[in-house]
Amino acid sequence: METQTCVPYFTFPLGTACFDADGDKFILSDNRADGERLVVRWTAFDGSGRSGECHDSDGASNGATVCNYNFREGKNNYVRFQAMTRNGAKGKDSNISPALHGYISPR
Numbered sequence: 001m002e003t004q005t006c007v008p009y010f011t012f013p014l015g016t017a018c019f020d021a022d023g024d025k026f027i028l029s030d031n032r033a034d035g036e037r038l039v040v041r042w043t044a045f046d047g048s049g050r051s052g053e054c055h056d057s058d059g060a061s062n063g064a065t066v067c068n069y070n071f072r073e074g075k076n077n078y079v080r081f082q083a084m085t086r087n088g089a090k091g092k093d094s095n096i097s098p099a100l101h102g103y104i105s106p107r
């Protein structure tokens, strides 16, 4: 079963950003050493009201950064997320991808 939902490369050529329902992880790989980090901003639609961000801020092309969450399982529960690049922790967002939905319980 495919458990990952990924931002397509053609909309986001600066790295890869996936949500993996197997373990509720975001997996980010910044692939360009341009001084900008890769960020995923997410909102969980699992009844918790949680939202947050995952940052790959430790440099480019050095393996994936994994942010591991524990969302509430449920047939219709999902996370909505967008990838972007950011100049520093609180800098300006660029290269914002379309929003994707990833189901929390693999289906």
Ligand SMILES: [Ca+2]
Pocket (backbone or CB within 6 Å): 030, 031, 032, 033, 034, 035, 036, 037, 038, 060, 085
């Ligand atoms: Ca970068």
Ligand SMILES: [Ca+2]
Pocket (backbone or CB within 6 Å): 029, 030, 056, 057, 058, 059, 060, 061, 062, 063, 064, 065
């Ligand atoms: Ca990195």
